Amino acid sequence: MSAHLRRLAALLAVLVALPVLPAHAATPSLPDRIAAGWQTDRVFVDPRLTVPLSEVARIRAEAAKSSFAVYVALVPRTPYLRESLFDLPTLLQARTGQPGLYIVRVVTDEYWSGVEELYRPGGLKGRDLNSVKGDDKQRLDIVDNRPAPQIVRIIQQAQTAYDGRALPAASTTDLEPPRPPRRPSSTAKEDKGAFIGLGVGGLLGFALTLTLVLRRRRPGSGSKAVESGAVQPSGYQIEIRRQADQAITRAGQSIRKLEKRSELTVALLDRRDDANRRLDAARTLRADQPDDLLAVTGALVLARQARQAADGSAVRPPCFFDPTHRAGTAHVPWGDAVEVPACRPCAERLGKGKTPHGLRVSRSVGLLGRSHETVPYWTLDPKDNPMVATGFGALTDDLAERVSGRLDDVR
Numbered sequence: 001m002s003a004h005l006r007r008l009a010a011l012l013a014v015l016v017a018l019p020v021l022p023a024h025a026a027t028p029s030l031p032d033r034i035a036a037g038w039q040t041d042r043v044f045v046d047p048r049l050t051v052p053l054s055e056v057a058r059i060r061a062e063a064a065k066s067s068f069a070v071y072v073a074l075v076p077r078t079p080y081l082r083e084s085l086f087d088l089p090t091l092l093q094a095r096t097g098q099p100g101l102y103i104v105r106v107v108t109d110e111y112w113s114g115v116e117e118l119y120r121p122g123g124l125k126g127r128d129l130n131s132v133k134g135d136d137k138q139r140l141d142i143v144d145n146r147p148a149p150q151i152v153r154i155i156q157q158a159q160t161a162y163d164g165r166a167l168p169a170a171s172t173t174d175l176e177p178p179r180p181p182r183r184p185s186s187t188a189k190e191d192k193g194a195f196i197g198l199g200v201g202g203l204l205g206f207a208l209t210l211t212l213v214l215r216r217r218r219p220g221s222g223s224k225a226v227e228s229g230a231v232q233p234s235g236y237q238i239e240i241r242r243q244a245d246q247a248i249t250r251a252g253q254s255i256r257k258l259e260k261r262s263e264l265t266v267a268l269l270d271r272r273d274d275a276n277r278r279l280d281a282a283r284t285l286r287a288d289q290p291d292d293l294l295a296v297t298g299a300l301v302l303a304r305q306a307r308q309a310a311d312g313s314a315v316r317p318p319c320f321f322d323p324t325h326r327a328g329t330a331h332v333p334w335g336d337a338v339e340v341p342a343c344r345p346c347a348e349r350l351g352k353g354k355t356p357h358g359l360r361v362s363r364s365v366g367l368l369g370r371s372h373e374t375v376p377y378w379t380l381d382p383k384d385n386p387m388v389a390t391g392f393g394a395l396t397d398d399l400a401e402r403v404s405g406r407l408d409d410v411r
Protein backbone atom coordinates (compact mmCIF):
# COMPACT_ATOMS: atom_id res chain seq x y z
CA MET A 1 0.00 0.00 0.00
CA SER A 2 1.34 3.40 -0.84
CA ALA A 3 2.45 6.03 1.64
CA HIS A 4 -0.28 8.28 0.23
CA LEU A 5 -3.05 5.82 0.88
CA ARG A 6 -1.71 4.95 4.28
CA ARG A 7 -1.61 8.58 5.18
CA LEU A 8 -5.10 9.13 3.90
CA ALA A 9 -6.34 6.12 5.81
CA ALA A 10 -4.68 7.39 8.97
CA LEU A 11 -6.21 10.83 8.49
CA LEU A 12 -9.64 9.36 7.89
CA ALA A 13 -9.27 7.20 10.96
CA VAL A 14 -8.59 10.31 13.01
CA LEU A 15 -11.47 12.21 11.46
CA VAL A 16 -13.83 9.39 12.21
CA ALA A 17 -12.52 8.79 15.68
CA LEU A 18 -12.25 12.34 16.97
CA PRO A 19 -15.91 13.37 17.11
CA VAL A 20 -16.94 10.41 19.21
CA LEU A 21 -14.01 10.41 21.60
CA PRO A 22 -13.46 12.83 24.45
CA ALA A 23 -10.50 15.19 24.15
CA HIS A 24 -8.30 13.00 26.27
CA ALA A 25 -9.23 9.64 24.94
CA ALA A 26 -6.93 7.74 27.21
CA THR A 27 -7.17 4.02 27.52
CA PRO A 28 -4.71 3.84 30.39
CA SER A 29 -5.11 0.13 30.58
CA LEU A 30 -2.81 -0.38 27.60
CA PRO A 31 0.51 0.19 29.43
CA ASP A 32 -0.86 -1.86 32.32
CA ARG A 33 -1.90 -4.69 30.05
CA ILE A 34 1.49 -4.75 28.31
CA ALA A 35 3.40 -4.63 31.59
CA ALA A 36 1.24 -7.46 32.96
CA GLY A 37 1.91 -9.52 29.86
CA TRP A 38 5.66 -8.97 30.22
CA GLN A 39 5.65 -10.65 33.60
CA THR A 40 5.39 -13.97 31.81
CA ASP A 41 6.66 -13.14 28.32
CA ARG A 42 8.81 -10.20 27.23
CA VAL A 43 7.31 -10.35 23.74
CA PHE A 44 3.78 -9.05 24.19
CA VAL A 45 1.43 -9.59 21.24
CA ASP A 46 -1.90 -7.84 21.54
CA PRO A 47 -4.68 -10.45 21.38
CA ARG A 48 -6.36 -8.46 18.59
CA LEU A 49 -3.42 -9.20 16.29
CA THR A 50 -2.48 -12.29 14.35
CA VAL A 51 1.30 -12.35 14.11
CA PRO A 52 2.95 -15.38 12.53
CA LEU A 53 4.81 -17.49 15.07
CA SER A 54 7.91 -17.40 12.90
CA GLU A 55 8.04 -13.64 13.34
CA VAL A 56 7.75 -13.91 17.10
CA ALA A 57 10.39 -16.64 17.15
CA ARG A 58 12.86 -14.44 15.27
CA ILE A 59 12.30 -11.58 17.71
CA ARG A 60 12.88 -13.92 20.67
CA ALA A 61 16.06 -15.34 19.14
CA GLU A 62 17.58 -11.89 18.53
CA ALA A 63 16.54 -10.69 22.00
CA ALA A 64 18.18 -13.75 23.56
CA LYS A 65 21.51 -12.81 21.96
CA SER A 66 21.59 -9.29 23.38
CA SER A 67 23.40 -8.32 26.57
CA PHE A 68 20.40 -6.44 27.99
CA ALA A 69 16.75 -7.22 28.57
CA VAL A 70 14.53 -6.64 25.53
CA TYR A 71 10.86 -5.79 26.03
CA VAL A 72 8.70 -5.89 22.92
CA ALA A 73 5.04 -4.95 22.49
CA LEU A 74 3.15 -5.48 19.23
CA VAL A 75 -0.10 -3.55 19.21
CA PRO A 76 -2.69 -2.31 16.69
CA ARG A 77 -2.99 1.40 15.97
CA THR A 78 -5.61 3.06 18.21
CA PRO A 79 -6.55 6.70 18.82
CA TYR A 80 -4.86 6.42 22.20
CA LEU A 81 -1.56 5.57 20.50
CA ARG A 82 -1.81 8.49 18.12
CA GLU A 83 -1.65 10.70 21.18
CA SER A 84 0.61 8.73 23.46
CA LEU A 85 2.86 6.48 21.40
CA PHE A 86 5.96 8.48 22.16
CA ASP A 87 5.33 8.38 25.89
CA LEU A 88 4.80 4.65 25.92
CA PRO A 89 8.41 3.47 26.48
CA THR A 90 8.66 5.79 29.49
CA LEU A 91 5.30 4.68 30.86
CA LEU A 92 6.22 1.04 30.38
CA GLN A 93 9.68 1.30 31.88
CA ALA A 94 8.17 3.06 34.89
CA ARG A 95 5.93 0.03 35.38
CA THR A 96 8.64 -2.63 35.15
CA GLY A 97 11.34 -0.56 36.84
CA GLN A 98 13.92 -2.53 34.85
CA PRO A 99 16.68 -1.32 32.55
CA GLY A 100 16.62 -2.65 29.03
CA LEU A 101 15.50 -1.99 25.50
CA TYR A 102 11.80 -1.13 25.17
CA ILE A 103 10.32 -1.57 21.70
CA VAL A 104 6.71 -0.75 20.83
CA ARG A 105 5.63 -1.59 17.30
CA VAL A 106 2.28 -0.51 15.95
CA VAL A 107 0.59 -1.92 12.89
CA THR A 108 -1.61 0.12 10.57
CA ASP A 109 -2.95 -1.99 7.75
CA GLU A 110 0.16 -4.01 6.95
CA TYR A 111 2.66 -1.35 7.82
CA TRP A 112 4.69 -1.55 11.02
CA SER A 113 6.20 1.46 12.75
CA GLY A 114 6.83 2.49 16.31
CA VAL A 115 9.16 3.78 18.98
CA GLU A 116 11.94 2.39 21.09
CA GLU A 117 14.06 3.51 24.01
CA LEU A 118 17.17 2.06 25.60
CA TYR A 119 17.35 2.38 29.38
CA ARG A 120 20.85 1.44 30.47
CA PRO A 121 21.82 0.04 33.80
CA GLY A 122 24.55 1.84 35.70
CA GLY A 123 25.63 5.08 34.13
CA LEU A 124 25.32 6.39 30.65
CA LYS A 125 28.12 4.73 28.80
CA GLY A 126 27.92 4.08 25.11
CA ARG A 127 26.30 5.94 22.26
CA ASP A 128 22.89 7.43 21.81
CA LEU A 129 20.59 4.94 20.09
CA ASN A 130 19.25 7.60 17.72
CA SER A 131 22.75 8.48 16.58
CA VAL A 132 23.48 4.81 15.82
CA LYS A 133 20.21 4.62 13.90
CA GLY A 134 21.04 7.76 11.97
CA ASP A 135 24.38 6.26 10.89
CA ASP A 136 22.84 2.96 9.80
CA LYS A 137 22.79 3.15 6.01
CA GLN A 138 20.55 0.07 5.77
CA ARG A 139 17.94 1.56 8.08
CA LEU A 140 15.72 2.74 5.24
CA ASP A 141 15.91 -0.52 3.34
CA ILE A 142 14.48 -2.80 6.00
CA VAL A 143 11.04 -4.08 5.07
CA ASP A 144 8.15 -2.89 7.22
CA ASN A 145 5.32 -5.18 6.14
CA ARG A 146 6.09 -7.60 8.99
CA PRO A 147 7.37 -6.84 12.47
CA ALA A 148 10.51 -8.95 12.96
CA PRO A 149 12.94 -7.34 10.47
CA GLN A 150 12.68 -3.87 11.99
CA ILE A 151 12.76 -5.19 15.55
CA VAL A 152 15.80 -7.35 14.87
CA ARG A 153 17.54 -4.29 13.42
CA ILE A 154 16.62 -2.14 16.42
CA ILE A 155 18.07 -4.77 18.78
CA GLN A 156 21.27 -4.79 16.72
CA GLN A 157 21.43 -1.00 16.73
CA ALA A 158 20.87 -0.93 20.48
CA GLN A 159 23.66 -3.45 20.95
CA THR A 160 25.99 -1.14 19.03
CA ALA A 161 24.82 1.82 21.09
CA TYR A 162 25.30 -0.21 24.27
CA ASP A 163 28.79 -1.60 23.87
CA GLY A 164 30.16 -0.10 20.67
CA ARG A 165 30.36 -3.33 18.70
CA ALA A 166 30.13 -2.96 14.93
CA LEU A 167 26.65 -3.05 13.48
CA PRO A 168 26.23 -6.29 11.51
CA ALA A 169 24.91 -6.25 7.97
CA ALA A 170 21.16 -6.71 7.87
CA SER A 171 19.87 -10.05 6.68
CA THR A 172 19.20 -9.88 2.95
CA THR A 173 15.75 -11.37 3.45
CA ASP A 174 14.91 -8.32 5.56
CA LEU A 175 15.75 -5.82 2.84
CA GLU A 176 13.52 -4.22 0.25
CA PRO A 177 14.30 -5.45 -3.26
CA PRO A 178 16.83 -3.10 -4.84
CA ARG A 179 15.49 -0.24 -6.89
CA PRO A 180 16.11 -0.47 -10.63
CA PRO A 181 19.37 1.36 -11.29
CA ARG A 182 19.07 4.88 -12.58
CA ARG A 183 21.96 4.78 -14.93
CA PRO A 184 22.88 7.91 -16.81
CA SER A 185 23.06 7.23 -20.50
CA SER A 186 24.55 9.52 -23.04
CA THR A 187 22.93 8.24 -26.18
CA ALA A 188 21.76 11.00 -28.40
CA LYS A 189 19.21 9.11 -30.37
CA GLU A 190 16.37 9.87 -27.98
CA ASP A 191 17.26 13.50 -27.64
CA LYS A 192 14.83 14.68 -30.21
CA GLY A 193 11.98 14.35 -27.76
CA ALA A 194 9.03 16.63 -27.80
CA PHE A 195 10.33 18.33 -24.70
CA ILE A 196 13.39 19.87 -26.25
CA GLY A 197 13.20 23.35 -27.59
CA LEU A 198 9.66 23.98 -26.47
CA GLY A 199 10.82 27.15 -24.82
CA VAL A 200 8.64 29.57 -22.97
CA GLY A 201 5.39 28.76 -24.69
CA GLY A 202 5.63 25.05 -24.27
CA LEU A 203 5.50 24.47 -20.58
CA LEU A 204 1.82 23.76 -20.37
CA GLY A 205 2.14 21.14 -23.06
CA PHE A 206 5.22 19.94 -21.31
CA ALA A 207 3.42 19.57 -18.01
CA LEU A 208 0.50 17.75 -19.59
CA THR A 209 2.74 15.54 -21.64
CA LEU A 210 4.89 14.62 -18.73
CA THR A 211 1.82 13.64 -16.76
CA LEU A 212 0.91 11.26 -19.55
CA VAL A 213 4.45 10.07 -19.82
CA LEU A 214 4.63 9.44 -16.11
CA ARG A 215 1.39 7.51 -16.12
CA ARG A 216 2.83 5.24 -18.71
CA ARG A 217 6.17 5.07 -17.04
CA ARG A 218 7.54 1.59 -16.82
CA PRO A 219 10.34 0.47 -14.58
CA GLY A 220 13.55 0.03 -16.45
CA SER A 221 12.72 2.37 -19.31
CA GLY A 222 15.77 4.22 -20.49
CA SER A 223 16.81 7.27 -18.57
CA LYS A 224 17.69 10.45 -20.30
CA ALA A 225 21.10 11.83 -20.92
CA VAL A 226 22.13 13.90 -17.97
CA GLU A 227 25.83 14.01 -17.64
CA SER A 228 26.12 16.98 -15.46
CA GLY A 229 29.61 16.18 -14.29
CA ALA A 230 31.20 16.47 -17.66
CA VAL A 231 30.40 20.07 -18.37
CA GLN A 232 29.39 21.77 -15.14
CA PRO A 233 32.41 23.26 -13.48
CA SER A 234 33.38 20.71 -10.90
CA GLY A 235 33.74 23.49 -8.32
CA TYR A 236 30.08 24.32 -8.80
CA GLN A 237 29.01 20.74 -8.32
CA ILE A 238 31.15 20.36 -5.22
CA GLU A 239 29.57 23.50 -3.80
CA ILE A 240 26.02 22.21 -4.36
CA ARG A 241 27.01 18.90 -2.81
CA ARG A 242 28.40 20.75 0.21
CA GLN A 243 25.19 22.76 0.54
CA ALA A 244 23.13 19.57 0.27
CA ASP A 245 25.18 17.87 2.99
CA GLN A 246 24.82 20.89 5.23
CA ALA A 247 21.06 21.03 4.63
CA ILE A 248 20.74 17.30 5.39
CA THR A 249 22.61 17.73 8.69
CA ARG A 250 20.48 20.71 9.68
CA ALA A 251 17.25 18.94 8.79
CA GLY A 252 18.29 15.99 10.98
CA GLN A 253 18.97 18.38 13.85
CA SER A 254 15.57 20.03 13.44
CA ILE A 255 13.81 16.66 13.44
CA ARG A 256 15.64 15.55 16.60
CA LYS A 257 14.71 18.84 18.26
CA LEU A 258 11.07 18.29 17.31
CA GLU A 259 11.12 14.74 18.66
CA LYS A 260 12.42 15.94 22.03
CA ARG A 261 9.34 18.07 22.65
CA SER A 262 7.47 16.84 25.68
CA GLU A 263 4.08 16.77 24.03
CA LEU A 264 3.90 15.46 20.49
CA THR A 265 0.46 16.32 19.17
CA VAL A 266 -1.02 14.80 16.03
CA ALA A 267 -0.06 17.95 14.14
CA LEU A 268 3.54 17.67 15.35
CA LEU A 269 3.69 14.00 14.44
CA ASP A 270 2.44 14.82 10.95
CA ARG A 271 5.10 17.49 10.63
CA ARG A 272 7.74 15.03 11.78
CA ASP A 273 6.54 12.41 9.30
CA ASP A 274 6.57 14.93 6.48
CA ALA A 275 10.08 16.05 7.44
CA ASN A 276 11.34 12.47 7.65
CA ARG A 277 9.85 11.62 4.28
CA ARG A 278 11.62 14.52 2.60
CA LEU A 279 14.86 13.92 4.46
CA ASP A 280 14.92 10.22 3.61
CA ALA A 281 14.42 11.04 -0.06
CA ALA A 282 17.19 13.67 0.14
CA ARG A 283 19.56 11.12 1.63
CA THR A 284 18.63 8.57 -1.04
CA LEU A 285 19.42 11.00 -3.84
CA ARG A 286 22.64 12.16 -2.23
CA ALA A 287 23.86 8.61 -1.60
CA ASP A 288 22.75 7.04 -4.87
CA GLN A 289 23.93 9.67 -7.34
CA PRO A 290 26.66 11.81 -5.78
CA ASP A 291 27.97 12.86 -9.19
CA ASP A 292 24.67 13.79 -10.74
CA LEU A 293 23.93 17.49 -10.49
CA LEU A 294 20.17 16.97 -10.74
CA ALA A 295 20.20 14.41 -7.92
CA VAL A 296 22.41 16.48 -5.64
CA THR A 297 20.28 19.56 -6.29
CA GLY A 298 17.16 17.50 -5.55
CA ALA A 299 18.74 16.41 -2.28
CA LEU A 300 19.40 20.06 -1.40
CA VAL A 301 15.79 21.06 -2.13
CA LEU A 302 14.27 18.16 -0.17
CA ALA A 303 16.57 18.63 2.81
CA ARG A 304 15.71 22.35 2.99
CA GLN A 305 12.02 21.45 2.92
CA ALA A 306 12.51 18.76 5.57
CA ARG A 307 13.95 21.41 7.86
CA GLN A 308 11.07 23.79 7.12
CA ALA A 309 8.58 21.04 7.95
CA ALA A 310 10.34 20.11 11.18
CA ASP A 311 10.69 23.74 12.25
CA GLY A 312 7.01 24.37 11.58
CA SER A 313 7.52 27.04 8.95
CA ALA A 314 5.59 26.52 5.74
CA VAL A 315 7.23 24.15 3.28
CA ARG A 316 8.14 26.37 0.35
CA PRO A 317 8.53 25.29 -3.26
CA PRO A 318 11.91 25.92 -4.83
CA CYS A 319 12.58 28.46 -7.55
CA PHE A 320 11.45 26.56 -10.63
CA PHE A 321 14.24 27.99 -12.79
CA ASP A 322 17.12 27.22 -10.47
CA PRO A 323 16.19 25.24 -7.34
CA THR A 324 19.48 26.16 -5.69
CA HIS A 325 18.19 29.75 -5.49
CA ARG A 326 16.13 31.05 -2.62
CA ALA A 327 12.60 29.63 -2.37
CA GLY A 328 10.04 30.40 -5.05
CA THR A 329 8.03 33.04 -3.22
CA ALA A 330 6.84 34.80 -6.38
CA HIS A 331 4.43 33.20 -8.82
CA VAL A 332 5.23 34.06 -12.37
CA PRO A 333 3.47 33.21 -15.61
CA TRP A 334 5.41 30.72 -17.66
CA GLY A 335 3.95 29.61 -20.90
CA ASP A 336 0.37 30.30 -21.86
CA ALA A 337 -1.51 29.26 -18.78
CA VAL A 338 0.97 28.07 -16.20
CA GLU A 339 2.33 29.82 -13.16
CA VAL A 340 5.52 28.64 -11.56
CA PRO A 341 7.16 29.64 -8.29
CA ALA A 342 10.30 31.72 -8.73
CA CYS A 343 12.77 33.54 -6.54
CA ARG A 344 12.82 37.34 -6.64
CA PRO A 345 15.73 37.79 -9.08
CA CYS A 346 14.34 35.20 -11.50
CA ALA A 347 10.87 36.75 -11.25
CA GLU A 348 12.32 40.17 -11.98
CA ARG A 349 14.24 38.86 -14.94
CA LEU A 350 11.12 37.25 -16.30
CA GLY A 351 9.24 40.48 -15.74
CA LYS A 352 11.67 42.16 -18.11
CA GLY A 353 10.80 39.62 -20.76
CA LYS A 354 13.98 37.58 -20.34
CA THR A 355 14.24 33.89 -19.58
CA PRO A 356 16.23 33.20 -16.41
CA HIS A 357 19.51 31.43 -16.99
CA GLY A 358 18.25 28.47 -14.99
CA LEU A 359 19.97 25.38 -13.69
CA ARG A 360 21.88 24.01 -16.64
CA VAL A 361 23.01 20.49 -17.26
CA SER A 362 24.90 18.97 -20.10
CA ARG A 363 23.28 16.94 -22.78
CA SER A 364 25.16 14.94 -25.29
CA VAL A 365 24.45 15.79 -28.90
CA GLY A 366 25.54 14.56 -32.25
CA LEU A 367 25.29 11.17 -33.77
CA LEU A 368 27.70 9.51 -31.40
CA GLY A 369 26.97 11.75 -28.49
CA ARG A 370 30.49 13.05 -28.61
CA SER A 371 29.87 16.71 -28.03
CA HIS A 372 27.98 18.33 -25.22
CA GLU A 373 25.91 21.42 -24.83
CA THR A 374 24.43 22.83 -21.66
CA VAL A 375 20.70 23.22 -21.55
CA PRO A 376 18.23 24.35 -18.90
CA TYR A 377 17.21 21.25 -16.99
CA TRP A 378 13.51 21.72 -17.85
CA THR A 379 14.20 20.98 -21.48
CA LEU A 380 15.23 17.42 -20.62
CA ASP A 381 12.92 14.46 -20.96
CA PRO A 382 11.07 14.12 -17.64
CA LYS A 383 10.76 10.41 -18.14
CA ASP A 384 12.54 8.59 -15.35
CA ASN A 385 13.87 11.71 -13.79
CA PRO A 386 11.70 12.86 -10.91
CA MET A 387 13.59 16.15 -10.58
CA VAL A 388 12.81 17.15 -14.17
CA ALA A 389 9.29 15.76 -13.99
CA THR A 390 8.30 17.82 -10.96
CA GLY A 391 10.49 20.87 -11.53
CA PHE A 392 12.24 19.82 -8.30
CA GLY A 393 8.86 19.85 -6.62
CA ALA A 394 7.94 23.30 -7.94
CA LEU A 395 5.26 21.94 -10.29
CA THR A 396 3.94 19.15 -8.08
CA ASP A 397 4.94 18.66 -4.46
CA ASP A 398 5.58 14.95 -4.69
CA LEU A 399 9.29 14.76 -5.39
CA ALA A 400 9.95 12.80 -2.19
CA GLU A 401 7.40 10.13 -3.12
CA ARG A 402 8.72 9.83 -6.65
CA VAL A 403 12.28 9.47 -5.42
CA SER A 404 11.20 6.77 -3.02
CA GLY A 405 9.34 5.05 -5.85
CA ARG A 406 6.17 4.96 -3.83
CA LEU A 407 3.91 6.49 -6.44
CA ASP A 408 4.36 3.32 -8.43
CA ASP A 409 2.75 1.34 -5.62
CA VAL A 410 -0.60 2.99 -6.26
CA ARG A 411 -0.90 1.55 -9.70
Ligand SMILES: [Zn+2]
Binding pocket: 319, 320, 321, 322, 325, 326, 342, 343, 344, 345, 346, 347, 356
Ligand atom coordinates in the same frame (compact mmCIF):
# COMPACT_ATOMS: atom_id res chain seq x y z
ZN1 LIG B 1 15.62 31.79 -9.18
